[in-house]
Amino acid sequence: MEFDTTKYSAAQIAWCHKYYGETGFEPLMCDFEAGNETFYEAARKSVGWFEDWATEKLLRVTADAIPGSPNMEDEP
Numbered sequence: 001m002e003f004d005t006t007k008y009s010a011a012q013i014a015w016c017h018k019y020y021g022e023t024g025f026e027p028l029m030c031d032f033e034a035g036n037e038t039f040y041e042a043a044r045k046s047v048g049w050f051e052d053w054a055t056e057k058l059l060r061v062t063a064d065a066i067p068g069s070p071n072m073e074d075e076p
Contacts, residue, residue, distance in 0.1 A: 001026055004033070012039050019043070023050050 001020060003013045019027045028049060032042035 007033055008039075015043060019046060019050075025050065025053075 001016060003016065005013075008016070016027050016029065019025075025046075027043060027046035029039075029042050029046075031037040031045075032039050037045070
């Protein structure tokens with residue numbers, strides 16, 4: 001990821017790198033870079049997107065019983 005230092009402060013760049021490092025996704029900064037959102041608004045949108053993504057994936061992974069679970073009745 002490269003950042004225009006005329007648009008981003010050092011702290012904002014550090015936050016973007018941390019977000020990427022923790023999530024594996026680049027933060028959604030297009031509206032910030034276009035001047036349509038503050039950095040905070042764009043960062044919160046990124047966090048909200050990741051929360052939704054993670055919740056969806058968690059629900060998919062846990063939708064069925066995990067093999068070997070003590071709650072499974074039909075285990076061989």
